[in-house]
Amino acid sequence: MSKKLGILYGISVGTGDPELITVKGLRLLQKVSIVAFPAGINNKPGIAQQIIAPWLKVEQITLSLSFPYVQDEQELQQAWLKAAMEILPHLQQGQDVAFACEGDISFYSTFTYLAQTILDYDPQIKIETVPGICSPMAATSVLGIPLTKGSDRLVIVPALYHIEHLDQIFKNADVVVLLKVSSVYDQVWQILQQFQLLQRSWVVERATQRDQKIYNDLSDRPQLQLSYFSLLIVKVS
Amino acid sequence: MSKKLGILYGISVGTGDPELITVKGLRLLQKVSIVAFPAGINNKPGIAQQIIAPWLKVEQITLSLSFPYVQDEQELQQAWLKAAMEILPHLQQGQDVAFACEGDISFYSTFTYLAQTILDYDPQIKIETVPGICSPMAATSVLGIPLTKGSDRLVIVPALYHIEHLDQIFKNADVVVLLKVSSVYDQVWQILQQFQLLQRSWVVERATQRDQKIYNDLSDRPQLQLSYFSLLIVKVS
Numbered sequence: 001m002s003k004k005l006g007i008l009y010g011i012s013v014g015t016g017d018p019e020l021i022t023v024k025g026l027r028l029l030q031k032v033s034i035v036a037f038p039a040g041i042n043n044k045p046g047i048a049q050q051i052i053a054p055w056l057k058v059e060q061i062t063l064s065l066s067f068p069y070v071q072d073e074q075e076l077q078q079a080w081l082k083a084a085m086e087i088l089p090h091l092q093q094g095q096d097v098a099f100a101c102e103g104d105i106s107f108y109s110t111f112t113y114l115a116q117t118i119l120d121y122d123p124q125i126k127i128e129t130v131p132g133i134c135s136p137m138a139a140t141s142v143l144g145i146p147l148t149k150g151s152d153r154l155v156i157v158p159a160l161y162h163i164e165h166l167d168q169i170f171k172n173a174d175v176v177v178l179l180k181v182s183s184v185y186d187q188v189w190q191i192l193q194q195f196q197l198l199q200r201s202w203v204v205e206r207a208t209q210r211d212q213k214i215y216n217d218l219s220d221r222p223q224l225q226l227s228y229f230s231l232l233i234v235k236v237s
Numbered sequence: 238m239s240k241k242l243g244i245l246y247g248i249s250v251g252t253g254d255p256e257l258i259t260v261k262g263l264r265l266l267q268k269v270s271i272v273a274f275p276a277g278i279n280n281k282p283g284i285a286q287q288i289i290a291p292w293l294k295v296e297q298i299t300l301s302l303s304f305p306y307v308q309d310e311q312e313l314q315q316a317w318l319k320a321a322m323e324i325l326p327h328l329q330q331g332q333d334v335a336f337a338c339e340g341d342i343s344f345y346s347t348f349t350y351l352a353q354t355i356l357d358y359d360p361q362i363k364i365e366t367v368p369g370i371c372s373p374m375a376a377t378s379v380l381g382i383p384l385t386k387g388s389d390r391l392v393i394v395p396a397l398y399h400i401e402h403l404d405q406i407f408k409n410a411d412v413v414v415l416l417k418v419s420s421v422y423d424q425v426w427q428i429l430q431q432f433q434l435l436q437r438s439w440v441v442e443r444a445t446q447r448d449q450k451i452y453n454d455l456s457d458r459p460q461l462q463l464s465y466f467s468l469l470i471v472k473v474s
Contacts (some may be wrong), residue, residue: 012374015322019261022370023253026260050430094298106384107379113386133259136250137368140343147343149350151398155410161388173392 004160005124006091009098010115012105012132013051018076020138025130026055032096036063036087038110047209047229048100053111063087063097067110069228076113084117091118092123104134108179135231136177139204143214143224147233148175159232160184166191176234189222205230242361243328246335249342250288253446257375259278262367263292269333273324284466285337286448300324300334304347306465311463313350317366323356328355328362341371345395345416353442356453372468373414376441380451387414396469397421399414403428413471428458434471442467 009028014020021029029035030054031102040046045053049064056062063081068075090097101111106129115127136156141148148154152174159178162169165187179187181203192198203215206229213222246265251257258266266272266289275284282290285300293299302320305312327334338348343366352364372394377384385391389411396415399406403425406413418425418440429435440452443466452458 014259017261019264020259020368022259023263024254024256027256104374104384106374106382108385108387109383110391113381115399129381131257131370131374133368133370134374137341137343138370141366142369144366145343146346146349147341148393150345151320151395152345153399153406154393156385156391156393164456168409169390172405200446207398209286 003092004094005122006093006095006097007127008087008091008115008118008125009096010105010111010125010127010129011098011100012104012130013048013100014133015103015135016051016139016212017052018054020054020208021051022132022135023166024131025050029055029098029100030057031099032060034061034090034095034097035100036062036083037099038102039064039066039102045195046102048102048132051102052100056188064070065114066168073104080113083114084121087114088125090119101132104132105129107134107211108113108132127134135179135207135229137231138207139202139231139233142204142212143202145202145235147177149153159188163187167195170195170197170234170236174235174237176236178232179203180228180230181232182228182230183222185232186222188232192218192234197236198233202232202233204233207231240329241331242363243330245324245328245332245352245355245362246333247342247348247364247366248335248337249351249367250337251362251370252266252284252337252340252375252444253284253449254374255288255291257368257370257445258288258292259369262369265367266292266301266335266337267294269297269335269447271298271300271327271332271334272337273302273320273334273335276301276303278306285339288339289337289339294423302351317350321358324351325355325358325362329359338369339380342366343368344371344455361435372416372444373470375444376439376468376470379423379444379449380470382439384414396425400424404432407432407434407471407473411472411474412426413473415469415471417465417467418464418469419467422461422463422469425469426455429455429471432473434473437472439470440467441470444468
Protein backbone atom coordinates (compact mmCIF):
# COMPACT_ATOMS: atom_id res chain seq x y z
CA MET A 1 0.00 0.00 0.00
CA SER A 2 1.45 3.34 -1.01
CA LYS A 3 1.47 6.06 1.59
CA LYS A 4 -0.37 9.29 0.88
CA LEU A 5 2.05 12.12 0.20
CA GLY A 6 1.54 15.72 1.27
CA ILE A 7 1.09 18.50 -1.26
CA LEU A 8 3.61 21.33 -1.52
CA TYR A 9 1.77 24.60 -2.06
CA GLY A 10 3.81 27.47 -3.45
CA ILE A 11 1.85 30.47 -2.29
CA SER A 12 2.52 33.95 -3.64
CA VAL A 13 1.88 36.36 -0.80
CA GLY A 14 2.36 39.65 -2.65
CA THR A 15 4.70 42.55 -2.09
CA GLY A 16 4.20 43.71 1.47
CA ASP A 17 0.66 44.68 2.46
CA PRO A 18 -0.72 41.50 4.10
CA GLU A 19 -4.10 42.21 2.47
CA LEU A 20 -2.55 41.72 -0.98
CA ILE A 21 -2.53 37.96 -0.54
CA THR A 22 -5.27 36.30 -2.59
CA VAL A 23 -8.30 34.71 -0.99
CA LYS A 24 -7.08 31.35 -2.34
CA GLY A 25 -3.55 31.85 -1.03
CA LEU A 26 -4.89 32.76 2.39
CA ARG A 27 -7.24 29.75 2.49
CA LEU A 28 -4.42 27.32 1.66
CA LEU A 29 -1.94 29.06 3.96
CA GLN A 30 -4.31 28.65 6.89
CA LYS A 31 -5.22 25.06 5.96
CA VAL A 32 -1.78 23.47 6.18
CA SER A 33 -0.02 22.41 9.34
CA ILE A 34 3.46 23.47 8.19
CA VAL A 35 4.39 26.85 6.74
CA ALA A 36 7.85 27.48 5.26
CA PHE A 37 9.37 30.78 4.13
CA PRO A 38 12.76 32.29 3.28
CA ALA A 39 14.69 33.36 6.38
CA GLY A 40 15.39 37.07 6.80
CA ILE A 41 18.87 38.49 7.05
CA ASN A 42 20.61 39.75 10.21
CA ASN A 43 18.13 37.83 12.38
CA LYS A 44 15.24 39.99 11.13
CA PRO A 45 12.08 38.33 9.83
CA GLY A 46 12.02 37.93 6.04
CA ILE A 47 9.54 39.78 3.87
CA ALA A 48 7.24 36.82 3.18
CA GLN A 49 7.33 36.01 6.89
CA GLN A 50 6.29 39.56 7.79
CA ILE A 51 3.47 39.48 5.24
CA ILE A 52 1.95 36.25 6.55
CA ALA A 53 2.53 36.92 10.26
CA PRO A 54 -0.99 38.35 10.85
CA TRP A 55 -2.59 35.37 9.12
CA LEU A 56 -0.82 32.44 10.84
CA LYS A 57 -2.42 30.41 13.62
CA VAL A 58 -0.54 29.56 16.80
CA GLU A 59 -0.74 25.84 16.16
CA GLN A 60 0.99 26.05 12.77
CA ILE A 61 4.60 24.90 12.58
CA THR A 62 6.95 27.33 10.80
CA LEU A 63 10.12 26.45 8.90
CA SER A 64 12.55 29.31 8.27
CA LEU A 65 14.74 28.33 5.31
CA SER A 66 18.04 30.01 4.42
CA PHE A 67 18.68 31.16 0.87
CA PRO A 68 21.86 33.20 0.52
CA TYR A 69 21.84 36.35 -1.64
CA VAL A 70 24.76 35.21 -3.79
CA GLN A 71 25.36 34.33 -7.43
CA ASP A 72 27.69 31.38 -6.72
CA GLU A 73 25.93 28.38 -8.27
CA GLN A 74 27.42 25.79 -5.91
CA GLU A 75 26.52 27.74 -2.79
CA LEU A 76 22.98 28.23 -4.10
CA GLN A 77 22.54 24.55 -4.90
CA GLN A 78 23.64 23.61 -1.40
CA ALA A 79 21.07 26.00 0.05
CA TRP A 80 18.28 24.60 -2.16
CA LEU A 81 19.25 21.05 -1.18
CA LYS A 82 19.30 21.88 2.53
CA ALA A 83 15.90 23.61 2.29
CA ALA A 84 14.45 20.73 0.27
CA MET A 85 15.60 18.26 2.93
CA GLU A 86 13.80 20.25 5.63
CA ILE A 87 10.52 20.14 3.71
CA LEU A 88 10.62 16.71 2.08
CA PRO A 89 10.22 14.53 5.22
CA HIS A 90 6.98 16.34 6.10
CA LEU A 91 5.59 15.79 2.60
CA GLN A 92 6.63 12.14 2.68
CA GLN A 93 4.82 11.74 5.99
CA GLY A 94 1.65 12.98 4.29
CA GLN A 95 1.65 16.50 5.69
CA ASP A 96 0.83 19.41 3.38
CA VAL A 97 3.40 22.20 3.39
CA ALA A 98 2.89 25.80 2.25
CA PHE A 99 5.89 27.76 1.03
CA ALA A 100 5.19 31.49 1.31
CA CYS A 101 6.87 33.48 -1.42
CA GLU A 102 7.00 37.28 -1.65
CA GLY A 103 5.67 38.71 -4.92
CA ASP A 104 4.61 36.12 -7.47
CA ILE A 105 5.96 32.59 -7.25
CA SER A 106 6.63 32.25 -10.99
CA PHE A 107 8.43 35.59 -11.23
CA TYR A 108 12.18 35.34 -10.44
CA SER A 109 11.43 33.23 -7.38
CA THR A 110 13.60 30.98 -5.26
CA PHE A 111 10.68 28.57 -5.14
CA THR A 112 11.41 27.48 -8.74
CA TYR A 113 14.75 25.98 -7.69
CA LEU A 114 13.47 24.61 -4.39
CA ALA A 115 10.55 22.84 -6.08
CA GLN A 116 12.84 21.34 -8.72
CA THR A 117 15.24 20.07 -6.06
CA ILE A 118 12.36 18.40 -4.20
CA LEU A 119 11.09 16.80 -7.43
CA ASP A 120 14.59 15.53 -8.23
CA TYR A 121 14.51 13.59 -4.95
CA ASP A 122 10.89 12.51 -5.07
CA PRO A 123 9.10 12.91 -8.43
CA GLN A 124 5.85 11.73 -6.80
CA ILE A 125 5.46 14.93 -4.81
CA LYS A 126 2.55 17.02 -6.04
CA ILE A 127 3.17 20.75 -6.28
CA GLU A 128 0.50 23.43 -6.66
CA THR A 129 1.17 27.13 -7.00
CA VAL A 130 -1.04 30.13 -6.34
CA PRO A 131 -0.22 33.25 -8.37
CA GLY A 132 0.13 36.60 -6.66
CA ILE A 133 0.84 40.30 -6.89
CA CYS A 134 4.25 40.97 -8.41
CA SER A 135 6.31 44.07 -7.84
CA PRO A 136 5.73 45.96 -11.14
CA MET A 137 1.96 45.90 -10.59
CA ALA A 138 2.26 46.84 -6.91
CA ALA A 139 4.65 49.67 -7.80
CA THR A 140 2.41 51.20 -10.47
CA SER A 141 -0.58 50.93 -8.16
CA VAL A 142 1.16 52.96 -5.43
CA LEU A 143 2.46 55.41 -8.07
CA GLY A 144 -1.08 55.89 -9.41
CA ILE A 145 0.01 55.28 -13.00
CA PRO A 146 -0.77 52.47 -15.43
CA LEU A 147 2.09 50.07 -16.17
CA THR A 148 1.08 49.45 -19.79
CA LYS A 149 -1.70 50.42 -22.16
CA GLY A 150 -2.70 49.96 -25.79
CA SER A 151 0.08 48.46 -27.88
CA ASP A 152 2.91 49.03 -25.34
CA ARG A 153 5.93 46.75 -25.47
CA LEU A 154 6.90 45.93 -21.89
CA VAL A 155 10.40 44.72 -21.05
CA ILE A 156 11.28 43.50 -17.55
CA VAL A 157 14.87 42.71 -16.59
CA PRO A 158 16.89 42.34 -13.40
CA ALA A 159 19.04 45.46 -13.90
CA LEU A 160 22.32 44.18 -12.54
CA TYR A 161 22.58 41.44 -15.18
CA HIS A 162 21.72 43.67 -18.12
CA ILE A 163 23.42 46.95 -17.40
CA GLU A 164 25.52 46.63 -20.62
CA HIS A 165 22.43 46.22 -22.79
CA LEU A 166 20.24 48.95 -21.34
CA ASP A 167 20.64 51.30 -24.29
CA GLN A 168 19.49 48.51 -26.60
CA ILE A 169 16.59 47.75 -24.26
CA PHE A 170 15.43 51.38 -24.15
CA LYS A 171 15.47 51.47 -27.96
CA ASN A 172 13.13 48.50 -28.25
CA ALA A 173 10.51 49.10 -25.56
CA ASP A 174 7.75 51.49 -24.55
CA VAL A 175 7.90 50.59 -20.87
CA VAL A 176 10.92 49.14 -19.06
CA VAL A 177 11.00 47.75 -15.53
CA LEU A 178 14.43 47.27 -13.97
CA LEU A 179 14.31 44.94 -10.99
CA LYS A 180 17.08 44.76 -8.37
CA VAL A 181 18.34 48.16 -9.44
CA SER A 182 20.06 49.13 -6.18
CA SER A 183 23.63 47.95 -6.89
CA VAL A 184 23.78 49.52 -10.38
CA TYR A 185 21.62 52.60 -9.84
CA ASP A 186 24.44 55.11 -10.54
CA GLN A 187 25.18 53.54 -13.91
CA VAL A 188 21.48 53.29 -14.80
CA TRP A 189 21.09 57.00 -13.99
CA GLN A 190 23.86 57.92 -16.46
CA ILE A 191 22.15 55.96 -19.24
CA LEU A 192 18.74 57.46 -18.43
CA GLN A 193 20.34 60.89 -18.64
CA GLN A 194 21.82 60.11 -22.07
CA PHE A 195 18.39 59.04 -23.29
CA GLN A 196 16.67 62.05 -21.63
CA LEU A 197 14.46 59.66 -19.71
CA LEU A 198 15.09 60.85 -16.14
CA GLN A 199 11.77 62.69 -15.93
CA ARG A 200 9.96 59.66 -17.27
CA SER A 201 11.39 57.36 -14.60
CA TRP A 202 10.19 56.32 -11.15
CA VAL A 203 11.87 54.35 -8.38
CA VAL A 204 9.78 52.44 -5.89
CA GLU A 205 11.43 50.92 -2.86
CA ARG A 206 9.54 48.24 -0.92
CA ALA A 207 6.18 48.81 -2.66
CA THR A 208 3.18 48.39 -0.30
CA GLN A 209 5.47 47.75 2.70
CA ARG A 210 5.29 49.98 5.75
CA ASP A 211 8.59 51.72 4.92
CA GLN A 212 7.78 52.17 1.19
CA LYS A 213 9.57 55.00 -0.63
CA ILE A 214 8.74 56.62 -3.95
CA TYR A 215 11.00 58.79 -6.14
CA ASN A 216 8.95 60.54 -8.82
CA ASP A 217 11.56 62.33 -10.89
CA LEU A 218 15.17 61.25 -11.04
CA SER A 219 16.61 64.41 -12.66
CA ASP A 220 18.33 65.56 -9.47
CA ARG A 221 19.13 62.14 -8.10
CA PRO A 222 22.33 60.78 -9.69
CA GLN A 223 22.79 58.69 -6.55
CA LEU A 224 20.31 56.94 -4.33
CA GLN A 225 20.90 54.57 -1.45
CA LEU A 226 18.35 51.89 -2.19
CA SER A 227 17.46 48.59 -0.59
CA TYR A 228 17.53 45.26 -2.45
CA PHE A 229 13.80 45.35 -3.17
CA SER A 230 13.84 48.47 -5.33
CA LEU A 231 12.68 48.72 -8.88
CA LEU A 232 12.82 51.40 -11.53
CA ILE A 233 10.08 52.00 -14.08
CA VAL A 234 10.81 53.90 -17.29
CA LYS A 235 8.08 55.13 -19.61
CA VAL A 236 10.25 55.28 -22.72
CA SER A 237 7.50 56.48 -25.07
CA MET B 238 -19.06 74.10 2.52
CA SER B 239 -17.64 71.59 0.07
CA LYS B 240 -19.46 68.34 -0.34
CA LYS B 241 -17.63 65.09 0.40
CA LEU B 242 -16.84 63.21 -2.80
CA GLY B 243 -16.89 59.45 -3.16
CA ILE B 244 -13.74 57.44 -3.90
CA LEU B 245 -13.37 55.48 -7.13
CA TYR B 246 -11.69 52.16 -6.37
CA GLY B 247 -10.13 50.38 -9.33
CA ILE B 248 -10.12 46.79 -8.16
CA SER B 249 -8.16 44.09 -9.98
CA VAL B 250 -10.16 40.89 -9.64
CA GLY B 251 -7.73 38.46 -11.30
CA THR B 252 -8.07 36.15 -14.26
CA GLY B 253 -11.09 33.96 -13.59
CA ASP B 254 -11.02 31.95 -10.38
CA PRO B 255 -13.04 34.12 -7.94
CA GLU B 256 -10.60 33.13 -5.16
CA LEU B 257 -7.79 34.92 -7.00
CA ILE B 258 -9.08 38.30 -5.90
CA THR B 259 -6.94 39.77 -3.12
CA VAL B 260 -8.19 40.10 0.44
CA LYS B 261 -7.94 43.89 0.04
CA GLY B 262 -9.82 43.88 -3.25
CA LEU B 263 -12.58 41.76 -1.74
CA ARG B 264 -12.89 43.97 1.34
CA LEU B 265 -13.26 47.14 -0.76
CA LEU B 266 -15.57 45.44 -3.27
CA GLN B 267 -17.92 44.45 -0.48
CA LYS B 268 -17.69 47.83 1.27
CA VAL B 269 -19.00 50.06 -1.50
CA SER B 270 -22.64 50.56 -2.42
CA ILE B 271 -22.05 50.72 -6.18
CA VAL B 272 -20.08 48.20 -8.24
CA ALA B 273 -19.28 48.86 -11.91
CA PHE B 274 -17.75 46.45 -14.45
CA PRO B 275 -17.32 46.09 -18.23
CA ALA B 276 -20.42 44.65 -19.89
CA GLY B 277 -20.10 41.25 -21.54
CA ILE B 278 -20.76 40.69 -25.22
CA ASN B 279 -23.84 39.03 -26.75
CA ASN B 280 -25.80 39.61 -23.55
CA LYS B 281 -23.49 37.27 -21.61
CA PRO B 282 -21.99 38.46 -18.32
CA GLY B 283 -18.45 39.88 -18.71
CA ILE B 284 -15.42 38.18 -17.19
CA ALA B 285 -14.96 40.59 -14.28
CA GLN B 286 -18.69 40.34 -13.60
CA GLN B 287 -18.50 36.53 -13.49
CA ILE B 288 -15.50 36.66 -11.16
CA ILE B 289 -17.17 38.94 -8.62
CA ALA B 290 -20.66 37.40 -8.83
CA PRO B 291 -20.14 35.08 -5.82
CA TRP B 292 -18.84 37.97 -3.70
CA LEU B 293 -21.54 40.62 -4.30
CA LYS B 294 -24.31 41.34 -1.80
CA VAL B 295 -27.93 41.69 -2.87
CA GLU B 296 -28.15 45.29 -1.71
CA GLN B 297 -25.25 46.44 -3.91
CA ILE B 298 -26.13 48.41 -7.05
CA THR B 299 -24.36 47.21 -10.20
CA LEU B 300 -23.45 49.31 -13.24
CA SER B 301 -22.70 47.40 -16.44
CA LEU B 302 -20.59 49.66 -18.68
CA SER B 303 -20.08 49.12 -22.41
CA PHE B 304 -16.57 49.21 -23.84
CA PRO B 305 -16.46 48.16 -27.50
CA TYR B 306 -13.66 45.84 -28.69
CA VAL B 307 -12.51 48.19 -31.43
CA GLN B 308 -9.39 50.18 -32.27
CA ASP B 309 -11.25 53.27 -33.53
CA GLU B 310 -10.11 56.07 -31.25
CA GLN B 311 -13.27 58.17 -31.59
CA GLU B 312 -15.58 55.27 -30.85
CA LEU B 313 -13.48 54.35 -27.82
CA GLN B 314 -13.48 57.90 -26.48
CA GLN B 315 -17.26 58.05 -26.75
CA ALA B 316 -17.51 54.81 -24.77
CA TRP B 317 -15.15 56.09 -22.05
CA LEU B 318 -17.12 59.33 -21.82
CA LYS B 319 -20.44 57.52 -21.58
CA ALA B 320 -19.09 55.19 -18.88
CA ALA B 321 -17.54 58.10 -16.98
CA MET B 322 -20.88 59.91 -17.00
CA GLU B 323 -22.58 56.88 -15.47
CA ILE B 324 -20.09 56.73 -12.60
CA LEU B 325 -19.37 60.42 -11.94
CA PRO B 326 -22.78 61.48 -10.50
CA HIS B 327 -22.50 58.77 -7.81
CA LEU B 328 -19.01 59.95 -6.85
CA GLN B 329 -20.17 63.57 -6.79
CA GLN B 330 -23.01 62.58 -4.48
CA GLY B 331 -20.44 61.17 -2.09
CA GLN B 332 -20.92 57.49 -2.86
CA ASP B 333 -17.88 55.24 -3.25
CA VAL B 334 -17.78 53.24 -6.48
CA ALA B 335 -15.74 50.09 -7.17
CA PHE B 336 -14.77 49.32 -10.75
CA ALA B 337 -14.01 45.60 -11.10
CA CYS B 338 -11.31 44.92 -13.66
CA GLU B 339 -10.22 41.49 -14.88
CA GLY B 340 -6.51 40.76 -14.49
CA ASP B 341 -4.47 43.63 -13.13
CA ILE B 342 -5.79 47.18 -13.37
CA SER B 343 -2.47 48.72 -14.44
CA PHE B 344 -1.83 46.11 -17.14
CA TYR B 345 -3.44 46.99 -20.51
CA SER B 346 -6.68 47.91 -18.76
CA THR B 347 -9.69 49.91 -19.88
CA PHE B 348 -9.73 51.44 -16.41
CA THR B 349 -6.75 53.65 -17.31
CA TYR B 350 -8.82 55.53 -19.89
CA LEU B 351 -12.00 55.56 -17.83
CA ALA B 352 -10.18 57.01 -14.80
CA GLN B 353 -8.52 59.68 -16.94
CA THR B 354 -11.86 60.69 -18.46
CA ILE B 355 -13.39 61.02 -14.99
CA LEU B 356 -10.44 63.12 -13.81
CA ASP B 357 -10.72 65.36 -16.87
CA TYR B 358 -14.27 66.22 -15.77
CA ASP B 359 -13.62 66.40 -12.06
CA PRO B 360 -9.98 66.57 -10.95
CA GLN B 361 -11.09 66.45 -7.31
CA ILE B 362 -12.15 62.80 -7.54
CA LYS B 363 -9.86 60.51 -5.55
CA ILE B 364 -8.89 57.26 -7.24
CA GLU B 365 -7.33 54.25 -5.52
CA THR B 366 -6.28 51.07 -7.26
CA VAL B 367 -5.73 47.58 -5.91
CA PRO B 368 -3.25 45.44 -7.88
CA GLY B 369 -4.16 41.91 -8.89
CA ILE B 370 -3.22 38.70 -10.65
CA CYS B 371 -2.37 39.32 -14.29
CA SER B 372 -2.61 36.76 -17.04
CA PRO B 373 1.09 35.80 -17.49
CA MET B 374 1.34 34.82 -13.82
CA ALA B 375 -1.98 32.97 -13.85
CA ALA B 376 -0.98 31.14 -17.04
CA THR B 377 2.38 29.96 -15.74
CA SER B 378 0.77 28.85 -12.49
CA VAL B 379 -1.71 26.60 -14.32
CA LEU B 380 1.08 25.37 -16.62
CA GLY B 381 3.22 24.48 -13.62
CA ILE B 382 6.26 26.32 -14.98
CA PRO B 383 8.08 29.43 -13.81
CA LEU B 384 7.60 32.55 -15.93
CA THR B 385 11.11 33.91 -15.31
CA LYS B 386 14.19 33.02 -13.31
CA GLY B 387 17.73 34.25 -12.74
CA SER B 388 18.75 36.88 -15.26
CA ASP B 389 15.90 36.30 -17.74
CA ARG B 390 14.83 39.17 -19.98
CA LEU B 391 11.03 39.15 -20.13
CA VAL B 392 9.20 40.84 -22.99
CA ILE B 393 5.42 41.21 -22.97
CA VAL B 394 3.57 42.50 -26.02
CA PRO B 395 0.01 42.42 -27.38
CA ALA B 396 0.75 40.14 -30.36
CA LEU B 397 -1.53 41.75 -32.92
CA TYR B 398 0.28 45.10 -32.77
CA HIS B 399 3.77 43.63 -33.01
CA ILE B 400 3.49 40.77 -35.46
CA GLU B 401 6.02 42.47 -37.81
CA HIS B 402 8.65 42.75 -35.07
CA LEU B 403 8.38 39.29 -33.57
CA ASP B 404 11.66 38.02 -35.02
CA GLN B 405 13.43 41.01 -33.47
CA ILE B 406 11.65 40.39 -30.17
CA PHE B 407 12.64 36.70 -30.09
CA LYS B 408 16.27 37.70 -30.70
CA ASN B 409 16.33 40.00 -27.68
CA ALA B 410 14.47 38.07 -24.99
CA ASP B 411 14.68 34.93 -22.89
CA VAL B 412 10.95 34.76 -22.26
CA VAL B 413 8.24 36.30 -24.45
CA VAL B 414 4.55 36.61 -23.62
CA LEU B 415 2.24 37.40 -26.51
CA LEU B 416 -1.12 38.72 -25.31
CA LYS B 417 -4.23 38.80 -27.52
CA VAL B 418 -2.68 36.21 -29.82
CA SER B 419 -5.93 34.80 -31.27
CA SER B 420 -6.28 36.94 -34.42
CA VAL B 421 -2.64 36.49 -35.50
CA TYR B 422 -1.96 32.97 -34.26
CA ASP B 423 -1.31 31.50 -37.75
CA GLN B 424 1.35 34.09 -38.48
CA VAL B 425 2.94 33.70 -35.03
CA TRP B 426 3.11 29.93 -35.58
CA GLN B 427 5.09 30.43 -38.82
CA ILE B 428 7.62 32.63 -37.05
CA LEU B 429 7.93 30.21 -34.13
CA GLN B 430 8.61 27.45 -36.64
CA GLN B 431 11.36 29.50 -38.32
CA PHE B 432 13.00 30.03 -34.93
CA GLN B 433 12.47 26.36 -33.92
CA LEU B 434 10.57 27.52 -30.87
CA LEU B 435 7.34 25.54 -31.30
CA GLN B 436 8.28 23.00 -28.64
CA ARG B 437 9.23 25.78 -26.25
CA SER B 438 5.84 27.50 -26.58
CA TRP B 439 2.58 27.22 -24.66
CA VAL B 440 -0.86 28.64 -25.30
CA VAL B 441 -3.23 29.24 -22.41
CA GLU B 442 -6.82 30.19 -23.11
CA ARG B 443 -8.89 31.68 -20.29
CA ALA B 444 -6.39 30.85 -17.51
CA THR B 445 -8.10 29.86 -14.22
CA GLN B 446 -11.57 30.15 -15.77
CA ARG B 447 -13.90 27.16 -15.80
CA ASP B 448 -13.40 26.55 -19.54
CA GLN B 449 -9.60 27.01 -19.43
CA LYS B 450 -7.59 25.31 -22.18
CA ILE B 451 -3.87 24.55 -22.34
CA TYR B 452 -1.76 23.68 -25.40
CA ASN B 453 1.63 22.35 -24.34
CA ASP B 454 3.47 21.87 -27.62
CA LEU B 455 2.57 23.76 -30.75
CA SER B 456 4.54 21.63 -33.25
CA ASP B 457 1.43 20.05 -34.75
CA ARG B 458 -0.86 23.04 -34.34
CA PRO B 459 -0.35 25.50 -37.23
CA GLN B 460 -3.90 26.67 -36.63
CA LEU B 461 -5.90 27.07 -33.45
CA GLN B 462 -9.32 28.59 -32.93
CA LEU B 463 -8.70 30.71 -29.86
CA SER B 464 -10.80 33.11 -27.85
CA TYR B 465 -9.84 36.74 -27.22
CA PHE B 466 -8.34 35.99 -23.82
CA SER B 467 -5.57 33.71 -25.06
CA LEU B 468 -1.89 34.21 -24.55
CA LEU B 469 1.22 32.50 -25.81
CA ILE B 470 4.37 32.03 -23.74
CA VAL B 471 7.71 31.34 -25.44
CA LYS B 472 10.77 30.22 -23.54
CA VAL B 473 13.29 31.46 -26.08
CA SER B 474 16.38 30.37 -24.16
